[in-house]
Amino acid sequence: MILAIGMQILGLVACKHEDLTIAVPNENIRPAADFVKNNYEMRLFYAAIKKVGYVDQLNGTGPFTILAPTDEAFNRMGVYNPSDFDKMNQDSLKKVIGYHVLPRRLMVSDIPNNGIDVRYATLSDAELYVSRASTNPNGGAENELYFSGSEVIRQDVVLANGSLQVLDNVMKPNFNKTVQSWLAGQPEYSVFVSGLKKFNLWDQLAGKSEFTIFAPNNEALKNVGITSASLNEMDASKYQGDVLFGVYLLYDRHFFVSDTQVFARINSNSSFNYFLKNSGYYMTFGGGKIYPSFKLGFGLVLRPGNGPADSPIKSATGDIVAKNDNLCSNGLVHHLMDGMVTPEQALKK
């Protein structure tokens, strides 16, 4: 018996053990800033990180989530060369770039299913809004992700000290700026601004309540016969201001253009209908990824009412991605490419 056990032990010991070589763990998985640096699609983003001095911090222990806009996204905003960042206000640039970095490792699966406007802290003082369209209860499963209105075109890139999501657009936070002060600082909307002032719609824009503004630029208003000269001559008491300029204001809501796409995925309904304030006019706001570019855009359709016989008066779109989703402290401003109402249509009866 003892002999038998002894033989077994011997048998086990007799196995030949060669030195096993285990593959050396790759120590060159790059930390956040190095990864961005070595990625030719993100050269401008790296230049910006470098410019504002985030490189060492982002190569540190982290964890970080980098929301990296592609070069194409910067190009759409008119940034083509690293030197273009020199012309910008460095403090604002640092805040905007900081807004693209989260002090945590965020993977898609960490975000609640169909979570809308989930807030996460960033390196800047403002929070960003994340929407994830993951399932449609009526069937079909999607997994689209948007950060403050900007689409993620590549999800969950793993870094040594966090993760990276590739953005199709540069996010446009304006931190403590209200929609009023944002509009005031944009000369291309000057006629719109003076119109709002003339019809007593301006002061409310500095308040606390939320707005989504579809801002027509001067060119767009010219299409419906409104210029700064004609505005000066107008007698405000003869026009319905809530129609003529109120048509561009959506009260008490903050909609990113991407929300239309998100809700198209979640419940197959990408539009929102509302009556203009103090008016019977009925507006439909809708949008999504617009053919043929498949970039986000929105459309507005104005009807005299919501009955079946109320055929559309005017529709207008805004699909210049770089000019939409200007996030302010009390709402958002989107760029509208055409005017909606002519002065004649807004005459008091």
Added chain:
Amino acid sequence: MKKNRLFQMNTSFVWLVACNFLLLTSGCVKVEYSKIKEPAYLRVFNNLNYVQTLGSKDNKVPFFCMFINPVVDASGMPVSAEIVGDFLDQRDAYAPPYPSHIGNSTSVNNPEYPGKENVLVGSILNGFDLSSWAQVPSGKVRIMFAYRPKNTVPFFQLESQLKKDILIDTTINLTNKEVYTLHLLQKDFVTKKTGVLLRQEIFHKLPLSDSLTYVNFYNMSAKGYWEADKSLKEDNFLLASFQGGMKDDMNIYLSLFEDQNLLSKQGPTIPGFKGKYFANVKLNTESPAVNPYSSFPIWASKSSNGITTNIWQRFDFFVPGMDITTNPYFGGSTDNGGNWVSVNCLQNGKIRMASNDNAAILPNVLVNIHSGKNNPATFATVNTIEVVNGKVYLTTIQRKYAPPIY
């Protein structure tokens, strides 16, 4: 020498046996079964419904954690509770006879309590399987619903500031061995007042027939819902005529259709069951009274064989003075001021009708399932159809049935 060796082997053998014995005995564990003395049976539904739409994206989501007999700290924040029902989401359109969500769900969100919770459940009472009812302590219990963020973090692990938003904190009285459903409701659409409604069920005490299917109806909508402007209501096309709400007093008419593979209300009906008066329902969010059950025979169709039948049901709710023959609206009218709403009950409720229709769709109230050698066998059930604001819900209760033989 030989004897000595034999002795040696014996001792090692004894040691081996001793070690084995030690291992076996230490492997035993005494299982302590949890037990609730003198339980009541409770099922909880969160009727505060919502639809995720663009217009309502900023609304507070009615997603709760329920506590029974909570322990709260000085600031009023619950720190523990005798019974916790976390992740209580809005209820599903269909509450099936068995808690079947447990086996096929990957989410923590619970459409009812106990639902997916692994807790002690009810026994079989008078043939009715109460596995969808949880055992809870009877007597006067404190019940609390706290708002919680919609994520997968258990309530007590949330950050403190997220645990202080209490919607309802009240006491309810539960009697030993009685069956209750508790509804979390919106009572007034204008003031947004919410509350609970505790209903003591009686189905297990009634002499119900095996060949009749029973349905009772409740309208637990908020006061002022159907009167309110359309823009204030959720927009969900799947709910068809229900999305605008229905009036406070409605008559219900039953139609039985022959074939649930024919997805049309123009299909053949069973003679005598086309728009037959069935019941009346009045708005009620205060009284816990059980509404009377109405019934129809499950073997009404001539094509049924006493084992299975393929009929389906349609319930038309009309305002008094109007019925299926005097209906002035066109067939697909979904927006008629709450005068006419309807619901089709067929298949699994997840289909769309082929014809122009104004009906919401729920599963068939008859259960067709493999039992014994019959696949399918049709079973009579006891049902509750509840209308809450723009939604309609079906709860089906079924008797215990024979397991399938393959």
